Amino acid sequence: MSEAHSTYSSQIMDRFGESVTALKKQSKLSTEIAPFIWAIAVLLIVIFAALYINVRTNNETILRTNIMKSTIQVANNIELRLTSTSSTMARVIEKLEQEGPNKEVFDKYGREFLLQNPEVILLRLIEPNGKGITSLVGPRIRNESFRQYNYLDYPPVVRDSIRDAFATKRVVYSSYWEIPYDSTSPNTVIIYPFTLNEKEYALLARISLSRLLEESVPNILRSDYEFSLMHGTELIAGNALYNPPDDFTIPSYIRSADPLPSSIQLYGCNLVESPLIFASPLLFWLGSLMLFLLLLLFFLYKKMVQNQNALDAATKEVELRRSIERSMLMGVLITDMNSTIIYLNQSMCNLCGYSENELLGKESPYPFWGDSTPLPSTILSAKDLNASELPYRFDITIRKKNSQKIKGMLLASPFYSQDGEQSGWIYLIRDNTNDFNSQTLINDAIASYEKLLNSVNSCISVVTHKPSGNILGMRNDLYVETMGSTVKGHQDISRSFHEPFNAEGKRTGDIWVSSMKKWFNVSESRITLPGGSHVTLQTAQDITDKKISEKTLEEQTNKMEISSRLITLGEMASTITHEINQPLTAIVAYTSTAIEVMDNASEVNKKQVIEVFQKVAAQATRIDKIIKNIRSFAKRRSTSLEPILLGNVLNDTMELGKLIEKKYNGVRLNYEVPKTLPTVMCDPVQLVQILLNLIRNAADACTEAKSPNLEITVRVTKEEDHVAIAVEDHGPGINDTMKASLFTPFFSTKKNGLGLGLSTCQTIAEAHNTRLEVRDNPGGGTIFSFELKIVANN
Structure with a gap:
């Protein structure tokens, strides 16, 4: 059985061998005959070429002689006509001399002149200065389309000729001269001239x-020749x-056209390009014989080329089959x-370790079949084959001859005979x-990647546009739990x-999503994949609780700020009372004096009374200013950054600082x-609060330590882009x-301090995009x- 199938598998090679042998025999016959045919063809071509050159040379000589004679004839006719024109002009002049140079005589004999000389389109009697006395236009010329030049209108060549x-x-x-759009040009x-x-x-x-x-x-020359008047070329x-x-393509001849100026020449040429190839019967029959032999050679050569091509194709097919068998990596x-x-x-x-003789003729199960799964042919025979699904893929286990098992991939397709039936x-x-x-590694990597994505506390999603x-597309479990699939x-x-997205296709920020009633910290990136697809990668972290905590912290911070200001005011309550009592006492004294003066004086001094009340008003204004500063300082408000002149803030600080000094x-x-x-x-209010807190803390520290x-x-200190404010x-x-715990809430260096002052000041400073710094004074x-940025374009 093994030998029979081995013979079957080599039948194709035998058929190829027989075809190649037959083609070689035919190719050898054509190859032996071809040189003789080529030699005869070349000999005939040489003979025909020699005869053709001889005949063509004779014909060209005849044609050139004929064109030369014809051109001379036309040139003689031109000379004759111009000479005749001059003679006729002489007869007209003679009549003018006999009968007088008047218009009637000129018109009579001028018309006869124009009829005899159709090439003359205008006859004019002129004076030496070129001025026309009278003129006649040729009978074939329409006056409305013909321009009669005055002397000054003539081209320079005409004026020169008159002189x-x-x-x-x-x-x-x-x-000669040319006139655009003039049919006679x-x-x-x-x-x-005459006298x-x-x-x-x-x-x-x-x-x-x-x-x-x-x-x-x-007319006899018009059918065979063409003539032109030329100026050079x-x-x-x-x-x-x-x-x-x-140029021997078209025989031509050129000569002077006397008595015209030498710059104008007569040119003549043949209408036909060259003598006919088969003008001679001998050339015709030789050419026909050569053409027949060339056609015979062509068909023989074509047949030989076909045989050679068939032989080359068969040889290449055999070599290709052998190359495929040698180089194909798949079994x-x-x-x-x-x-x-x-x-x-x-x-x-x-692949399987078995030789060809060990496998040819084997039936199922095959020696290399490594498991108990059925053959693909068994599975496919039980179903209708779909051409769009071919080939069918199967993952199999191959058992090599040394009992080693490896994983294999099998692609199965029907095998058809020459009749188109599955065999x-x-x-x-x-x-x-x-x-x-x-x-397996890819699946493990994907599983690890998914595990990594699911470990992130953010909703991760990728959307393809x-x-x-x-x-x-890709999304983690948190996205599915939060937003669905x-x-x-x-x-x-x-x-x-x-x-919007920045130039790099990215954007980040905290956003409120009204449809979910939640805050998210979001980062988005637009990415173009290698295949050209556009996707958006989004990571969204739910920060709703954080936002609520921040709002609560802000409210508590505001309460701490107002508490700190109220504590400051409370500590300075006696000073504030003293500051208000002083102007009040002055007001009482001024008003009592005014009442006493008006009550005892027989006559009121208006100027004196006005001075008293002006002093009362000044003291009242002083009280109003103290109360407004205190009210503004103590008023509860959120942080609001705006462009403020730093001098105004320092003025308010100086006013309230006077209370600390007292x-x-x-x-x-x-x-x-x-x-x-x-x-x-x-x-401005919060900035004053920082400065007053720092001044009051400094005053407490110096007085408690009894510093000298x-x-x-x-x-x-003003720098290029910021100012530095320091309290020393x-x-x-x-x-x-x-120093390490100085800005921690409820930490205080004072015996009875609450520890809110510096902590509040640091919070205010951070709201101003800066921080309080503490260092030792060298003295x-x-x-x-702390530092504050300067606003550009003050």
């Missing part, structure tokens, strides 16, 4: 060169386009309808172990953004401020341990400082 004629007293022919003139009654005159005959050439060419009149005389296995192996390639043998199955099999292991709509949640968050005996506030202060972004120097300095004292200072004591 020459009168100067030399002889007949002058002018050079180009033209030349003949000037014939009558001691006065000089001239007859001017304007000649159309086109009509002169037309009248000079005999430029066509003046006629239809013959210039062809150099040394090829062909079975008949009974699942008997009838063919396999070397790669299949290498078996063809399988493509390859080692899939590496792909199997790689797929297509013309048909947006498609939700649709794209709606992603889109609701994206639409709630008010900021409360703390011996404390003196010193303000070191530049002459011009910039505008800064701040909340009770001066507190408020120093403002000469108290006991603060050690490094306390002893402590320095608290």
Whole structure:
């Protein structure tokens, strides 16, 4: 059985061998005959070429002789017509001399002249200055389309010819000139001077060169030749386009056209390009014989080429089959309808370790089949095959001859005979172990990636944008739990953004999603994948609880701020009372004095009374200012940053600082401020609160420690883009341990302090995008400082 199937698998090679042998025999026969045919063809071509060259040379000589004679004939006709024109002009002049130079005589004999010379389109009697006395137009010319030149309108060549004629007293022919849109153009003139009654005159005959050439060419020459008047290689009149005389394609001849100026030449050429190839019967029969032999050679050569091409194709097909078998990495296995192996390639043998003889003719189960699964042919025979699903893929286990098992991939397709009927199955099999292991690693990586995504406390989603709509792709479990398995949640968050994407296709921010009643911290990125698809990656973290906590913290901070200000005011209550009592006492004294004066005085001094009441008003204004400052300082309000002139903030600080100076005996506030202060972004009330807190803390520290120097300095330093504000004292200072906890709520260095002052000040500073800094004063004591940005374009 093995030998029978081995013979079957090699039948194709035998058929190829027989075809190649037959084609080689035919190719050898054609190859032996071809050189003789080529030799005869070449000999005939040489003979025919020699005869053809001889005949063509003779014909060209004849044609050139004929065109030369014809051109000379036309040139003689032109000379004859122009000479005749001059003679006729002489007869007209003779009649003018006999009968007088009047218009009647000129018209009578001028018309006869124009009828005899159709190439003349204008006859004019002129004076030496070129002025026309009278003129006649040729009978074929329409007056409305013909331009009769005055002397000054004539081209320079005509004016020059008139001067020459009168100067030399002889007949002058002018050079040609052209008139746009004039059917008679180009033209030349003949000037014939004469003297009558001691006065000089001239007859001017304007000649159309086109009509002169037309009248000079005999009808017998028109069918074989064309003529033109040329100026160099430029066509003046006629239809013959210039062809150099040394060009043998069209025989031509050129000569002078006397008595016209030498610049105008007559050119003639043949209408036919060259002599006919078969003008001679001998050439005709030789050419026919050569053509027959060439056709015979062509068909023989074509047949030989076909045989050679068939041989090359068969050889290439055999070599291709062998190359495919040698180089194909996949194993090829062909079975008949009974699942008997009838063919396999070397790669299949290498894959399973069995030789070709060990597998050919084997029936199911095959030695390399590594598990109990049925053969693909068994599965496919039980179903209707769909061409769009071919080939069918199967994952199999291959048991090699050494009992090693490997993973394999099998592609199965029907195998058809030459009649188009299924005669078996063809399988493509390859080692899939590496792909199997790689797929396992990919699946593990995907699982790890999904686990990583699900461990993130954010809703992660990827949406693909297509013309048909947006498609939700990858998403983690938190997204599904929060927003479901649709794209709606992603889109609701994206639409709630008010900021556009930046140049890099990204945007981030905290946004309120009204459809979910939640706050999210969102980051979005637009990405173009290698395949050209556009996707949006979105990460959204629910920060609703955080926003609520921040709002609660803000409210508590505001309460702390107002509490701190109220504590400050409470501590300075006695000073404030004293500040108000002083103007009140003055008001009482001033009013009592005014009442006493008005009651006892017999006559009221109006000026004196006005002065008293002005003092009362000044004291009342003082009280109003103190109360307004205190009310503004104590009023509860949220942080509101706006452009404020720093000088106004320092003025309010100085007014309230006076209360601190009065409360703390011996404390003196010193303000070191530049002459011009910039505008800064701040909340003026909160900025005053920071400064008063720092001043009061400095006053407490200095008085409690009984420092010898009770001066507190408020120093403002202006830099290029910011100002630095510092409060400096000469108290006991603060050690490094306390500095670390100085801005912590409820931490205080005072015995009875609540620990809210510096913590509140730091919160206010952070709301102003800055921080309070503390450092030792080189001269002893402590320095608290912070910075504020200067607003551009003060």
